[in-house]
Amino acid sequence: MRVTTKDELNRLSEAVIGAAIAVHRELGPGLLESAYEACLEFELLSRGMTVERQKALPVVYRGMKVDCGFRIDLLVNDALLVEVKAIERFERVHEAQVQTYLRLMGLNLGLLMNFNVTRLVDGVKRVVRDFPD
Structure with a gap:
């Protein structure tokens, strides 16, 4: 079921952040993305959410779908894009990537999550394309 309102998206993003915090508490920093x-997918599924992992994202160019090899890390409840990183720090290109994926998917909210931090809350960035009224 696709989430459609701002409040629903906010509740979903809070739930996903909570699940990511649980994963980070268990594993800590220093692993591969x-x-x-994989562990976040497991945690979200165990909490009753629907998750698509490594979802292909074709580009539509002049009306034709072109497979460019783009994949989003996680799509939660067909509404929230989650991009998982394990990097030193976010760069502008990471947010631009999520913005582009949101536009191509027709989604409004994404979470950029860097697990290579001491506290996960310091590694979470909400990326908003446009919230519905």
Whole structure:
């Protein structure tokens, strides 16, 4: 079921952040992105959410779908994009990537999560494209 209101998206993002904090408390920093991604998928599924992992994201160019190899890390409840990182720090390109993915998917909210931090709350960035009324 696709989340459509601002309040629903906010509640969903809070729940996903809570699940990511649980994963980070268990694993800590220092692992590969793929490990955090897999464990976060497991945690979200165990909390009753629907999750698509490594979802293909074609680009539509002149009306044709072109497979460019883009993949989003996690799509939660068909409404929230989650991009998982394990990096030193966020760069502008990471937020631009999420903005582009949101636009291509027709979504409004994404979470950029860096698990390579001491406290996960310091590694979470909300990326908003446009909230519905």
